[in-house]
Amino acid sequence: MINVNGIRLHIAEQGEGPLVVLLHGFPESWHSWRHQFGPLAGAGFRVVAPDQRGYGRSDHPEEVDAYTILHLVGDVVGLVHALGEARAFVVGHDWGAPVAWHTALLRPDVVRGVAGLSVPPPFRSTRPPLKAMQERFGGRFYWNWFDRPGVADAEFARDPRATLRKLLYFASGDAPDAGRPENVLVDPERGWLADMPEPGALPGWLTEEDLDNLTDSYAKGFTGALNWYRNLDRNWExxxxxxDAVVTSPAVYLYGDRDVVPAFPGTPELIDQLPELMPKLRRRPVVLPGCGHWTQQERPDEVNAALLDFLTELRG
Incomplete structure (x- = not known):
């Protein structure tokens, strides 16, 4: 447990050398990086993965506005310094990717290099995202569903293990309809889980023990994690x-070709423009064939190879 930015963060740590901070997404925990610890530590890096605020054994502030992007970046910067380092490599997946990208954007002096998985670098839109999606999809986009106080919280908490089982399968490359943008539209009357397929068996990359570990991390419920979404418009402000600012740190971006996030409205066009928009993007995005949303879990060997190539190049 590390005291950071006015809260306590639970971390997992392995290895010695230049610091690499791994930031998980939703609905995950530090455990989503279980396949990265050994290879990165074995290559001479100090690997640290926190349960981010609102997740797992870390603190869960009650106030919704305690989960803005400035709080989340502050947690990363504070963690780097609390670990006795001035700079670090920062890697993020799903929600962890915007935190990683914004840490590099706001504090480039702290970031030696940044890698994002699934979610591309941030380019601030001209309109608040929750309002834009509300108008575009009539309130059915999952961000807007999550924004309704207590609604998704209650739906997910009725059976946390079943919720996580469905969500992980539904967004994986193993699901028959993976990558279709309409998958993230929610029936407001029935909720999101009602129409999600029930996997007959877990995908090969996810064990029952992994699912048990993740379920245990939601013992305090889902509200802290959902509060991240409830700050999307506040983050825009x-x-x-x-x-129009760009990430100037050395960067790499990875995503699966069956991941729904890179198919969000406007995102494919952004990805095509990344080499021109980001001066230090080391190469074109790394695309993982057949991979869904859970990149570092579904394709650990490919992700590890790409990260090690990037990290060792920068380490010199």
């Missing part, structure tokens, strides 16, 4: 000073 807070990041106004960085409108």
């Amino acid at each position: 807070l990041t106004a000073p960085w409108h």
